Amino acid sequence: xxxxxxxxxxxxxxxxxxxxxxxxxxxxxxxxxxxxxxxxxxxxxxxxxxxxxxxxxxxxxxxxxxxxxxxxxxxxxxxxxxxxxxxxxxxxxxxxxxxxxxxxxxxxx
Amino acid sequence: xxxxxxxxxxxxxxxxxxxxxxxxxxxxxxxxxxxxxxxxxxxxxxxxxxxxxxxxxxxxxxxxxxxxxxxxxxxxxxxxxxxxxxxxxxxxxxxxxxxxxxxxxxxxxxxxxx
Numbered sequence: 001x002x003x004x005x006x007x008x009x010x011x012x013x014x015x016x017x018x019x020x021x022x023x024x025x026x027x028x029x030x031x032x033x034x035x036x037x038x039x040x041x042x043x044x045x046x047x048x049x050x051x052x053x054x055x056x057x058x059x060x061x062x063x064x065x066x067x068x069x070x071x072x073x074x075x076x077x078x079x080x081x082x083x084x085x086x087x088x089x090x091x092x093x094x095x096x097x098x099x100x101x102x103x104x105x106x107x108x109x
Numbered sequence: 110x111x112x113x114x115x116x117x118x119x120x121x122x123x124x125x126x127x128x129x130x131x132x133x134x135x136x137x138x139x140x141x142x143x144x145x146x147x148x149x150x151x152x153x154x155x156x157x158x159x160x161x162x163x164x165x166x167x168x169x170x171x172x173x174x175x176x177x178x179x180x181x182x183x184x185x186x187x188x189x190x191x192x193x194x195x196x197x198x199x200x201x202x203x204x205x206x207x208x209x210x211x212x213x214x215x216x217x218x219x220x221x222x223x
Binding site: 102 | 144151152154157165202209211212214216217
């Protein structure tokens, strides 16, 4: 059974810092990997989707990488802002989508 | 497209009552997923459908939980009888099998059983 792990569980940084969130998964036979953002009390907003054949995807200040062979993905956030404060969830699709527990990010002004 | 639509947004019910959660997937999507989110357990997949057929319901916690998808545009998750430990946020998501893939989530239903 696929297991998804996210490190760290929580992260607090000052505004303007670049940061990296990590995601690892146990079964490399995946179709794709998706990063989501969840604000408190809200639903999940898709940030980036990486196909299994791709190495990375970029959207604005966000860049997600995928190394399927090693079972790892990273989400890079450049020039962090207080508005980036949220929980970031990594999910892998290997026929159904399994989620990590998330990284709770706080960006301090 | 209005996205994945869930109703109700909030539900408060008494223990022992029947609860029905509803979901309308994105038009054209052929897979539908029900998740439950709690602080203790995070996001758990309960059941998913492909072309309206239940494929994997191994995540359904007990026989008190049941899900149906009578057509491509509607699904229900029913809890009967409800218990306080069922209190959680229930999310529905839909996707289109095949590239590019990716899931779209509804806003969730916050269920409180008292």
